Amino acid sequence: MRAAIALVSGALFGAGLHISGMTDTTKVRGFLDIGGAWDPTLAFVMGGAMLPMIIAWRLTAERTPVAGRAFPAPPRSEITRPLVLGSVLFGIGWGLVGLCPGPALASISYGGWQGALFLAAMLTGMWAVPPLRRLLDSRQRAS
Amino acid sequence: MPIDWIWGLAGGLLIGTAGAVLLLGTGRIMGASGMVGGLVDGSGTDKATTAAFLVGLIGTPAVMSLAGWQVSTQATTFPWLLVLGGLCVGIGTRFANGCTSGHGVCGMSRLSMRGFVATAAYMGAGVLTVTALRLGLGL
Numbered sequence: 001m002r003a004a005i006a007l008v009s010g011a012l013f014g015a016g017l018h019i020s021g022m023t024d025t026t027k028v029r030g031f032l033d034i035g036g037a038w039d040p041t042l043a044f045v046m047g048g049a050m051l052p053m054i055i056a057w058r059l060t061a062e063r064t065p066v067a068g069r070a071f072p073a074p075p076r077s078e079i080t081r082p083l084v085l086g087s088v089l090f091g092i093g094w095g096l097v098g099l100c101p102g103p104a105l106a107s108i109s110y111g112g113w114q115g116a117l118f119l120a121a122m123l124t125g126m127w128a129v130p131p132l133r134r135l136l137d138s139r140q141r142a143s
Numbered sequence: 144m145p146i147d148w149i150w151g152l153a154g155g156l157l158i159g160t161a162g163a164v165l166l167l168g169t170g171r172i173m174g175a176s177g178m179v180g181g182l183v184d185g186s187g188t189d190k191a192t193t194a195a196f197l198v199g200l201i202g203t204p205a206v207m208s209l210a211g212w213q214v215s216t217q218a219t220t221f222p223w224l225l226v227l228g229g230l231c232v233g234i235g236t237r238f239a240n241g242c243t244s245g246h247g248v249c250g251m252s253r254l255s256m257r258g259f260v261a262t263a264a265y266m267g268a269g270v271l272t273v274t275a276l277r278l279g280l281g282l
Contacts, residue, residue, distance in 0.1 A: 003195035005168035010199025012161035013173065013244075018204040018214055020154020021147065025218045032266070032273040041151040046247060048155020049162070053252035056163035065170035072172055075255035086238030087246070087261040091268025093231025096224055096276070100243045101236055102175035104229075105197065107216055109205035114218035118229040125233020126180040132234070 001067040014106045020045040023107040025098030032095050093122075162249050165196070174245025175200070176236035184237075219282065235265075 021027045022045055030039030060071040094100050097118055104111075104119050111119075162173040169192060178196060181187020208214070219225060236242040239261050241250065246265075250258020276282040 002169050002189070002192045006165060006171075006192040006196040007199045009161045009165035009168065009173065010196035010201075011203040012157050012164060012199075013175075013196075014200040014203035015207065016154040016157030016159075016161060017200075018154070018207050018212070019157060020151045021214060022154065023204065023214050024216055026215075027147075029273050032269040033277060034270055035274055036277055039147075041147045044148045044151035045155035045158065048152040049159035049248040050155075050252045052156060052159030052163040053166075053248055056159075056166050057253040059167060065166075066168045068168075068170035071166070071170050075250065075253060075257060077256050079257065079260050082238040083240065083257055083261055084264050086235045086240070087264035088235070088268040089231050090235030090239055090242060091265035092272045093228040093233075093235060094243075094265060095269035095272025096231065097218055097228035099218065099228070100175070100232060101179060102200070102242070102244050104232070105175060105179060105200055106204045107214075108201050110208045110213065111216050111218070114220060114225055115216060117222060117225045118218065118232075121226045121229025122233035123179070123183050125230040125235075126176070126183045126237050127233075129180070129234055129237035130184050130186065133238075 005067060013102065016049070017103050017106040020048075023099075023103040023111075028098040028100075028103075029095065158244070158248060159252075162244070166249075172245060172249045174241050174249065176232075176242040177240070177245055180233075180237050221282075224282075239265075 017023055021041055027039055027041050030037060031042035064070060099118055101122065104115065104122055107115050108119065165171055165173045171189070171192070178187070178193045182190065182193055187193055239246070241261060246258045246261035251262060
């Protein structure tokens with residue numbers, strides 16, 4: 001049941017990324033290029049995506065998921081260094097190529113060698129984070 | 144192009160609906176980096192659900208483009224840019240514990256302070272990067 005729901009959700013997500021044009025790197029980089037030929041499409045994608053989610057979060061009050069135990073706990077509020085520095089690093093990579101994780105996956109079938117190379121590097125980076133984090137933690141303890 | 148924003152809005156509504164279906168159906172927050180990252184580094188739980196989500200995420204655009212609805216992707220052809228960009232996105236999203244879908248779509252819609260801060264940070268860094276590339280290298 002959970003897998004079937006997730007399949008439907010993933011399919012909607014993939015279709016949404018495809019239709020919105022967010023798998024097109026020129027659109028994403030065009031949105032970030034505010035001093036150049038600015039392309040506002042991403043703002044509409046973001047706004048459109050938040051509307052159903054605002055409703056969904058309201059519906060979670062005093063309910064349980066259809067197939068699952070509980071809804072996520074209230075969001076944490078502490079602003080940590082990994083959150084900020086990780087997001088900055090992500091933003092740099094996003095700006096360099098114009099792909100974030102969702103569209104990088106969604107465009108596997110037609111992204112060509114460029115998409116494949118980006119995805120391979122992205123997955124390598126993700127795979128390297130747990131050992132990287134252990135290294136940083138041990139350095140911090142030593143100093 | 145004048146009608147691009149309509150497709151953007153329509154696609155965005157679908158993306159938000161996807162997040163709503165996953166949240167109300169399974170109690171999980173839809174985040175592309177968290178899902179694929181959890182599978183890649185082995186830290187993820189609920190692996191069957193995650194795998195099913197990824198099948199849908201990759202399969203639908205594949206079917207759509209096979210059926211003739213193609214989207215142009217014009218990623219840079221510089222391999223060093225692709226590798227550097229991919230590494231930054233992979234490492235950054237795992238340290239930040241989320242990306243555009245998790246922090247942006249799902250986080251900001253529940254007024255999460257971490258979601259707002261993360262989104263401001265990656266948007267700001269993205270704007271600076273694109274501007275620097277255009278002014279510095281003409282890319």
